[in-house]
Amino acid sequence: MAEAERLRRVPGASLAFFLTDRCPVGCGHCSVSARVDGPTIRDWELFGEVVAGVAGLPELRVVAVTGGDPFVERRGLIHAVGAFAAAGKAVVLFTSGYWARPPVPGWIRQVLELTSTVYLSTDSYHAAAAAGVGPQRLRAAAETVLDAGCHLVLQVLDEPGAIEAARELCPTADLSVIAPLPAGRGSGLFAPAPARPLRDFGRCGLLNSPTVRYDGRVSACCNEAVITGAGPAGLRRQVRTAADLAPALAGFRADPALTLVGRHGPAALSLLVDGPVRTICQACWAGVDRVATDPAALAAATVLAGVGAPDGAR
Ligand code: SF4
Numbered sequence: 001m002a003e004a005e006r007l008r009r010v011p012g013a014s015l016a017f018f019l020t021d022r023c024p025v026g027c028g029h030c031s032v033s034a035r036v037d038g039p040t041i042r043d044w045e046l047f048g049e050v051v052a053g054v055a056g057l058p059e060l061r062v063v064a065v066t067g068g069d070p071f072v073e074r075r076g077l078i079h080a081v082g083a084f085a086a087a088g089k090a091v092v093l094f095t096s097g098y099w100a101r102p103p104v105p106g107w108i109r110q111v112l113e114l115t116s117t118v119y120l121s122t123d124s125y126h127a128a129a130a131a132g133v134g135p136q137r138l139r140a141a142a143e144t145v146l147d148a149g150c151h152l153v154l155q156v157l158d159e160p161g162a163i164e165a166a167r168e169l170c171p172t173a174d175l176s177v178i179a180p181l182p183a184g185r186g187s188g189l190f191a192p193a194p195a196r197p198l199r200d201f202g203r204c205g206l207l208n209s210p211t212v213r214y215d216g217r218v219s220a221c222c223n224e225a226v227i228t229g230a231g232p233a234g235l236r237r238q239v240r241t242a243a244d245l246a247p248a249l250a251g252f253r254a255d256p257a258l259t260l261v262g263r264h265g266p267a268a269l270s271l272l273v274d275g276p277v278r279t280i281c282q283a284c285w286a287g288v289d290r291v292a293t294d295p296a297a298l299a300a301a302t303v304l305a306g307v308g309a310p311d312g313a314r
């Protein structure tokens with residue numbers, strides 16, 4: 001997990017591959033609002049292009065395959081993991097382990113054998129969901145993952161008893177403790193953070209983790225709301241061929257407003273955005289929106305932040 005986290009901070013070394021919006025579990029807090037009948041791969045030719053684009057990125061070392069639950073898309077998962085592994089990328093899979101009913105299908109074992117690390121998500125919402133994943137299923141998933149030779153990370157919500165339960169399930173697994181996210185269905189459950197001045201926020205580290213979706217939509221970061229279509233259009237691009245992907249990612253890296261957020265933090269946007277804000281993303285969205293209509297303000301903010309005037313806005 002430490003190595004995966006390290007590579008997430010290296011520009012170009014990692015990305016998230018969002019394989020499907022679909023998931024059968026139905027957690028009440030799902031930050032991407034995944035549903036059993038949610039949208040999923042329809043255009044297989046486009047999907048093949050997108051996978052080939054990711055596999056062909058020379059500097060890319062790790063692909064984090066997520067969703068929805070990637071295991072719900074058997075054909076897409078087999079194709080994507082096979083292509084990424086063949087291209088020498090380390091594959092990290094995010095799943096709830098809902099699929100671990102004995103006997104576990106052979107194709108799942110084959111996918112896991114090509115996978116470096118599996119993040120198994122578990123918390124009280126997963127257990128209580130309509131098609132919930134209880135301790136027995138979770139244990140079977142953990143055993144299957146370890147039998148296949150993968151590293152195992154248990155990802156738990158920061159709630160009472162979660163760490164102890166995870167340690168009991170698998171004492172040797174790495175543990176990732178995450179905060180509740182007020183996004184997707186979670187926005188109705190978890191209170192948003194209180195508003196704070198812009199200067200309280202550091203720079204955005206998630207700009208090193210762009211997200212490529214199965215339908216060719218590419219996001220500058222792995223923010224769940226942005227991945228699922230919220231926020232300014234400037235945070236997304238649409239690719240149609242494998243060759244479109246590298247320029248789309250380069251476009252995000254060259255974007256002057258995102259450079260301010262990623263290199264200097266939201267305080268550098270103070271000429272563009274009125275504080276206080278609840279999250280760094282709120283400032284980022286307002287800044288990206290403002291830049292779309294006011295390039296002169298961007299030029300002033302950029303010079304103030306000391307990163308030089310962006311091309312086209314001098
Ligand atoms: S298992 Fe994950 S993707 Fe599926 S509904 Fe729950 S939180 Fe969402």
Ligand code: SF4
Nearest residue numbers: 204206221223281284
């Ligand atoms: S600050 Fe902007 S780029 Fe960073 S995660 Fe939030 S929306 Fe994405």
